Amino acid sequence: MVPRIWTLRLYGGGFFCVGAAVAPLIQLDYEEVCSVTRGYSRDTDRKWQTRWEDTGLYQFRPERVDEKLYCLSAFSYPSGSNLHIGHWYNFGLADSWARMKRLQGYEVFEPMGFDAFGLPAENYAIQTGIHPKESTMKNIETMRYQLREMGAMFDWDYEVVTCDPSYYKWTQWLFLQMYRAGLAYRAEAPVNWCPNCMTVLANEQVVDGRCERCDGDVSHRNMTQWFLRITEYADRLLEGLDDLDWPERTKVLQTNWIGRSEGTMIRFRVAGSDEVIDAFTTRADTLFGATYLVLAPEHPAVGRLTTDEHADDVQAYREQSAAAREVDRLSTEREKTGVFTGGYARHPLTGEALPVWIADYVLMSYGSGAIMAVPGHDERDYEFAKKYDLPVPRVIAAEDPDTDDALPFTGDGVLVNSDRFDGMDSAGARRAITGQLRDLDLGDETVSYRLRDWLVSRQRYWGPPVPVIHCEGCGTVPVPEEDLPVRLPYDVDFTPKGKAPLASSAEFIDAPCPSCGEPARRDANTLDTFVDSSWYFLRYPDNRNDEQPFDSGFINRMLPVDKYVVGPEHATMHLLYARFITLVLYDLGYVDFEEPFTSLTHQGIILGPDGRRMSKSRGNVVSPDEYIEQHGSDVLRLYLAFGFKYTEGGAWEDEGIRATSRFLDRVERWIDRLDELRRENLTGETGAAGDHAVQLQYQRHYSIRKVTEDAEILHFNTCIARMMELANALYRYDSEVDDDNADLSLLEDATRDLILLMAPFAPHFAEEMWQRLGHPYSVFDAEWPQCQEEHLVRPEIEMAVQVNGKVRSTINVPSDASEEEIQKIAEEDERVQRYIADGIRKVIVVPENLINFVV
RNA sequence: GCCGAGGUGGCGGAAUUGGCAGACGCGUGCGACUCAAAAUCGCAUGGGGUAACCCCUCGUGUGGGUUCGACUCCCACCCUCGGCACCA
Numbered sequence: 010m011v012p013r014i015w016t017l018r019l020y021g022g023g024f025f026c027v028g029a030a031v032a033p034l035i036q037l038d039y040e041e042v043c044s045v046t047r048g049y050s051r052d053t054d055r056k057w058q059t060r061w062e063d064t065g066l067y068q069f070r071p072e073r074v075d076e077k078l079y080c081l082s083a084f085s086y087p088s089g090s091n092l093h094i095g096h097w098y099n100f101g102l103a104d105s106w107a108r109m110k111r112l113q114g115y116e117v118f119e120p121m122g123f124d125a126f127g128l129p130a131e132n133y134a135i136q137t138g139i140h141p142k143e144s145t146m147k148n149i150e151t152m153r154y155q156l157r158e159m160g161a162m163f164d165w166d167y168e169v170v171t172c173d174p175s176y177y178k179w180t181q182w183l184f185l186q187m188y189r190a191g192l193a194y195r196a197e198a199p200v201n202w203c204p205n206c207m208t209v210l211a212n213e214q215v216v217d218g219r220c221e222r223c224d225g226d227v228s229h230r231n232m233t234q235w236f237l238r239i240t241e242y243a244d245r246l247l248e249g250l251d252d253l254d255w256p257e258r259t260k261v262l263q264t265n266w267i268g269r270s271e272g273t274m275i276r277f278r279v280a281g282s283d284e285v286i287d288a289f290t291t292r293a294d295t296l297f298g299a300t301y302l303v304l305a306p307e308h309p310a311v312g313r314l315t316t317d318e319h320a321d322d323v324q325a326y327r328e329q330s331a332a333a334r335e336v337d338r339l340s341t342e343r344e345k346t347g348v349f350t351g352g353y354a355r356h357p358l359t360g361e362a363l364p365v366w367i368a369d370y371v372l373m374s375y376g377s378g379a380i381m382a383v384p385g386h387d388e389r390d391y392e393f394a395k396k397y398d399l400p401v402p403r404v405i406a407a408e409d410p411d412t413d414d415a416l417p418f419t420g421d422g423v424l425v426n427s428d429r430f431d432g433m434d435s436a437g438a439r440r441a442i443t444g445q446l447r448d449l450d451l452g453d454e455t456v457s458y459r460l461r462d463w464l465v466s467r468q469r470y471w472g473p474p475v476p477v478i479h480c481e482g483c484g485t486v487p488v489p490e491e492d493l494p495v496r497l498p499y500d501v502d503f504t505p506k507g508k509a510p511l512a513s514s515a516e517f518i519d520a521p522c523p524s525c526g527e528p529a530r531r532d533a534n535t536l537d538t539f540v541d542s543s544w545y546f547l548r549y550p551d552n553r554n555d556e557q558p559f560d561s562g563f564i565n566r567m568l569p570v571d572k573y574v575v576g577p578e579h580a581t582m583h584l585l586y587a588r589f590i591t592l593v594l595y596d597l598g599y600v601d602f603e604e605p606f607t608s609l610t611h612q613g614i615i616l617g618p619d620g621r622r623m624s625k626s627r628g629n630v631v632s633p634d635e636y637i638e639q640h641g642s643d644v645l646r647l648y649l650a651f652g653f654k655y656t657e658g659g660a661w662e663d664e665g666i667r668a669t670s671r672f673l674d675r676v677e678r679w680i681d682r683l684d685e686l687r688r689e690n691l692t693g694e695t696g697a698a699g700d701h702a703v704q705l706q707y708q709r710h711y712s713i714r715k716v717t718e719d720a721e722i723l724h725f726n727t728c729i730a731r732m733m734e735l736a737n738a739l740y741r742y743d744s745e746v747d748d749d750n751a752d753l754s755l756l757e758d759a760t761r762d763l764i765l766l767m768a769p770f771a772p773h774f775a776e777e778m779w780q781r782l783g784h785p786y787s788v789f790d791a792e793w794p795q796c797q798e799e800h801l802v803r804p805e806i807e808m809a810v811q812v813n814g815k816v817r818s819t820i821n822v823p824s825d826a827s828e829e830e831i832q833k834i835a836e837e838d839e840r841v842q843r844y845i846a847d848g849i850r851k852v853i854v855v856p857e858n859l860i861n862f863v864v
Numbered sequence: 865g866c867c868g869a870g871g872u873g874g875c876g877g878a879a880u881u882g883g884c885a886g887a888c889g890c891g892u893g894c895g896a897c898u899c900a901a902a903a904u905c906g907c908a909u910g911g912g913g914u915a916a917c918c919c920c921u922c923g924u925g926u927g928g929g930u931u932c933g934a935c936u937c938c939c940a941c942c943c944u945c946g947g948c949a950c951c952a
Contacts, residue, residue: 730888
């Protein structure tokens with residue numbers, strides 16, 4: 010090791026310059042200086058990063074597309090803060106997985122890009138006055154630099170930046186394809202409105218009914234909005250989940266989010282008019298218990314139903330619920346309220362007149378916005394009926410007389426008071442009653458979903474403009490594809506005023522109608538950032554294409570993504586949208602696969618040292634930078650791999666990172682030692698070291714096997730443990746075998762394998778050691794080591810001897826011993842004899858594991 | 865309230881087609897090296913009992929059960945985290 014006194018670095022950080030600070034060290038002799046100098050450092054990182062870039066080591070070779078492996082990490086959001094530990098955890102270890110795949114012969118495609126549109130940049134701009142484009146581009150520069158320091162295999166030739174016109178041109182194109190296919194439509198809908206910030210908010214910005222930024226109460230406001238018809242794909246989005254290698258909990262989350270629910274739509278005729286009210290129910294069996302109807306206050310039929318006598322009350326209630334704060338409306342604790350409209354509907358089977366109420370516990374956005382209330386068998390209706398003195402009849406009785414079926418009884422049971430359906434069970438009655446309604450043309454089976462259509466328009470500046478022109482004569486006219494992109498103008502006053510900032514930009518808003526040529530106005534809305542990110546993985550492989558969003562032939566060979574590593578917070582938003590868009594593109598013939606992400610893993614979250622989520626306001630943010638500076642990039646990555654269960658994450662610990670730093674030192678010292686052994690010109694007399702060689706070989710191949718298996722399924726912590734064991738085995742061999750007897754070629758081979766196993770997790774370090782071992786550049790062009798099974802077979806096996814299930818002794822038996830021989834050896838064991846003296850009733854032998862005597 | 869995941873030493877975490885619980889590491893203690901410190905190396909380390917070795921005993925959230933044998937399977941419950949939440 011060459012001491013580098015002039016950049017001597019110690020734990021605790023900082024450089025010691027030649028001069029006063031180094032004076033206390035001058036008395037040290039050469040060896041002592043060596044012992045405090047670390048070989049691996051940030052300089053090693055830089056050396057290899059430069060070499061990798063100069064040699065284009067990680068450039069994807071499209072000609073090897075048949076061996077392709079598309080490894081995707083969620084691209085980064087260039088927010089004001091730098092790359093944080095979470096990025097490292099996500100990108101660094103996904104890269105480690107990909108590096109192993111490269112060593113196994115795959116042509117890895119590992120792109121990176123920036124999800125560069127969105128509210129945070131705009132909000133930052135509002136606060137500071139710095140234009141979102143400037144701040145975003147500056148942040149991207151910083152992040153590119155930091156990502157480079159990580160030493161991942163990103164091929165920057167395939168970078169994608171969503172706020173670049175060359176990208177959002179195709180986001181707009183995608184929108185237009187969907188518009189033509191009838192999948193994008195414009196409709197009036199209530200949106201989240203924050204009165205303090207004078208702006209609409211995205212759903213994800215509303216936390217428990219409050220504005221994420223100012224904590225103010227959010228209310229609803231009707232605005233004409235653009236939607237994508239994701240509900241039309243609800244069933245296919247459900248069915249597609251079955252074959253995906255995704256975490257089960259994420260599939261469950263998506264399933265619940267879609268919320269498919271089978272039931273019956275029942276038509277209630279309104280007494281004295283042609284009006285019909287549809288009500289969705291999953292409990293058609295309780296139809297005879299329906300005593301009134303409830304409409305959502307916003308229901309369009311309310312006005313027509315309301316009698317003059319009740320008009321004032323109804324109007325007041327509608328106004329009150331429209332103004333209700335989101336916080337209050339969300340509360341299920343709140344007492345239910347409602348008013349009678351004065352109108353009546355006919356029960357479809359009994360003809361009875363049912364009063365029609367309105368109440369805000371019925372949501373306009375689910376089912377048909379109206380329900381039949383069955384207070385005897387629904388808790389909400391029961392509560393409401395009790396309050397307003399409405400009748401509560403029983404129509405279902407428990408099947409088992411011992412069951413408590415006090416009203417409200419919401420379980421299935423046997424029908425009573427239900428005319429000719431009495432005696433039927435609930436499931437049968439649902440079919441029978443629905444059948445009769447169908448015969449009468451008063452209802453039918455139907456399916457409702459919790460999923461709503463995707464609201465994609467935003468009254469915000471920093472996003473792709475909706476590529477549509479509104480013309481007085483022609484109506485809504487899509488911008489012709491040859492006119493894309495519709496560029497986002499730079500000089501726009503984007504301070505929040507309660508309407509879309511683009512509307513105030515004359516330069517932008519005025520445009521001739523593409524259809525008739527008359528003066529018209531552009532749509533002033535921009536698209537939600539989730540639209541940008543719902544197709545970026547399709548753009549990566551063909552990111553320079555300016556003729557089309559991507560070449561279908563090539564994309565069909567590059568996708569689907571083989572491994573997607575993305576945070577669990579994207580389970581129901583991004584991951585659902587991306588699947589939806591892919592299905593749409595499949596239907597439109599642009600891709601030949603229906604699911605974009607074959608295999609998916611969620612990384613866990615690294616918490617602050619206090620065990621809480623890192624945040625600036627808590628002051629518990631751990632920056633990767635100081636650790637890279639102090640220990641080098643690989644130490645940080647290795648610690649993230651070793652210290653946590655990947656899918657769980659956990660609290661940051663400084664002691665842990667010191668441990669991994671120590672491990673790299675230990676391996677490097679072993680390389681020093683190997684050099685020393687090489688210089689001794691050993692004869693390689695292996696006979697005397699036979700047993701030790703067998704043990705080392707065992708550990709070597711066991712480590713190869715386990716690292717390969719565990720890394721495959723992203724169990725990185727156990728991978729590192731197996732590497733440590735191999736390093737320990739090398740040291741043990743060296744300490745137990747005389748130099749003269751050491752088998753140098755075995756040590757060389759085992760060391761080479763160790764470095765190869767470590768390479769995915771400590772890439773810079775491994776390159777350096779690989780070079781020192783005398784191998785040609787690059788370690789990542791070498792082959793992943795193979796486990797040789799014959800070295801895992803041991804001549805003798807240790808087995809536990811149990812008596813009545815308790816371990817009483819251990820014995821060594823030949824690995825080919827029969828059960829009888831094993832029993833004989835066990836019975837002869839001194840410690841065992843004390844317990845089996847009274848006679849053996851039964852013997853259980855588990856090969857290679859244990860023998861159990863039952864006495 | 866509903867759905868999902870999870871409770872293992874002082875700590876991070878291993879081990880579940882039922883088969884020696886606690887791999888690997890941190891921390892701690894003792895020892896070696898050193899004038900000394902750092903670094904490094906070695907040994908020990910779940911709790912309790914025992915002067916001590918041997919050994920005994922308890923032990924994977926709690927209480928039951930199945931089994932020769934349960935962290936693992938079954939039943940009931942407690943707690944933590946995540947998601948949804950008047951979805952008819």
